[in-house]
Amino acid sequence: MVKVLVSNATIMTFSMKEKMLIDEGFVFSDNGRIVVIGSGEPPEELKYPELLLTGKERLIMPGFSSAFTNLSPYLLRYKEDSLDLSSNIEYLRKISRVDMYFLAAMAFAEMISRGVTTALVVDIYLDEVARAAHDLSFNVVLAPPINCGLEEFAPETELRLLLSRWHEKVEGIKAGIATCDEVDQKILSLAREHKLRIFQIGGSVSEYEGVEVVFVNPSRGSGSNVIRWGPQLGVWRPEEGLGVGVRPSYDMRDVVRETSHKTFKHPIDVLYSAIVRNPILIGFSDVGPLERNLKTNLLMLNASEPPGWPLPKNLGGVTRAVVEGNLRIETVILDDEILVDGGETMTIGSDLINKAKKRLANLVKE
Numbered sequence: 001m002v003k004v005l006v007s008n009a010t011i012m013t014f015s016m017k018e019k020m021l022i023d024e025g026f027v028f029s030d031n032g033r034i035v036v037i038g039s040g041e042p043p044e045e046l047k048y049p050e051l052l053l054t055g056k057e058r059l060i061m062p063g064f065s066s067a068f069t070n071l072s073p074y075l076l077r078y079k080e081d082s083l084d085l086s087s088n089i090e091y092l093r094k095i096s097r098v099d100m101y102f103l104a105a106m107a108f109a110e111m112i113s114r115g116v117t118t119a120l121v122v123d124i125y126l127d128e129v130a131r132a133a134h135d136l137s138f139n140v141v142l143a144p145p146i147n148c149g150l151e152e153f154a155p156e157t158e159l160r161l162l163l164s165r166w167h168e169k170v171e172g173i174k175a176g177i178a179t180c181d182e183v184d185q186k187i188l189s190l191a192r193e194h195k196l197r198i199f200q201i202g203g204s205v206s207e208y209e210g211v212e213v214v215f216v217n218p219s220r221g222s223g224s225n226v227i228r229w230g231p232q233l234g235v236w237r238p239e240e241g242l243g244v245g246v247r248p249s250y251d252m253r254d255v256v257r258e259t260s261h262k263t264f265k266h267p268i269d270v271l272y273s274a275i276v277r278n279p280i281l282i283g284f285s286d287v288g289p290l291e292r293n294l295k296t297n298l299l300m301l302n303a304s305e306p307p308g309w310p311l312p313k314n315l316g317g318v319t320r321a322v323v324e325g326n327l328r329i330e331t332v333i334l335d336d337e338i339l340v341d342g343g344e345t346m347t348i349g350s351d352l353i354n355k356a357k358k359r360l361a362n363l364v365k366e
Contacts, residue, residue, distance in 0.1 A: 009055020015289035029296040032336035057304035063117035064252035065278035068243025083246040086149035100125035102356035104132035114251040120282040124153040127161040137337040143176035234262040300331035
């Protein structure tokens with residue numbers, strides 16, 4: 001396992017236990033966990049890690065999370081039409097399981113390059129999505145959509161595959177259950193039996209006994225167990241989560257920017273949701289802020305030249321730089337894996353990208 005030291009950096013932790021903004025400090029992680037965060041020079045005993053990254057003119061912050069994501073419409077993301085899964089059945093019928101692996105790999109590659117390390121995915125063929133997430137070292141909660149008009153894709157069979165192969169068996173991959181409009185007794189029984197979180201899409205915010213239910217774009221209600229994406233970003237509240245859903249850019253910074261502009265909420269509140277609230281809502285309690293004993297979830301953004309230079313020294317200015325400044329993401333580290341190095345995504349190679357482009361070309365044409 002790799003010991004990693006980032007020194008001489010501006011650090012925005014988003015932690016309630018650490019200082020929120022450190023002007024010049026260091027982060028040390030070991031075995032995929034944050035060990036120490038501090039100001040100034042690191043102690044002598046930490047100065048000889050396996051991986052040393054200079055943070056000079058760099059901003060260090062946690063990776064982003066998308067609390068709701070669809071991957072199968074990734075090829076359609078520039079369309080202006082509705083991209084709801086159930087309204088694109090004919091398109092979904094053209095997608096094979098192999099296609100879904102490559103779609104997921106391409107979408108995850110974009111998300112990783114944009115600093116997103118964790119996501120809830122609601123979609124078809126999630127066994128293949130799990131394989132892609134594992135290959136690219138991406139954290140996912142995978143929730144087959146049951147009672148959402150997609151029964152021909154056998155979501156309950158998909159759930160059984162996730163439970164038998166991935167959930168609680170492979171690090172960074174969890175299962176959940178998605179359902180539309182309301183949670184019926186069958187869904188409640190499945191969730192209780194397997195101790196799974198339910199994601200109700202649409203319908204009203206309600207209370208359910210003995211099971212965790214999170215509400216995605218509810219028609220009525222709000223609260224700390226709600227996730228908004230797309231058409232509902234304008235009614236987001238600070239205690240709620242945020243998701244990419246389907247959009248031209250699978251970049252949570254774009255979601256944060258749009259939400260802040262539409263709601264007039266302070267960008268720091270929206271960033272906090274995208275970094276801290278989202279992982280908790282979807283079921284990753286050990287991913288989020290830069291904080292001792294939590295999983296290493298680290299972005300390094302380049303502020304040595306425009307558009308990042310000069311990096312402000314105060315929290316409001318740094319927040320604006322992240323949300324509005326389009327700083328270049330230089331390094332992404334999740335757990336014990338370097339996902340991005342020097343701006344290049346390390347967990348997907350050009351061979352896989354070319355295979356995906358060749359495989360998916362016919363879907364693009366159609």
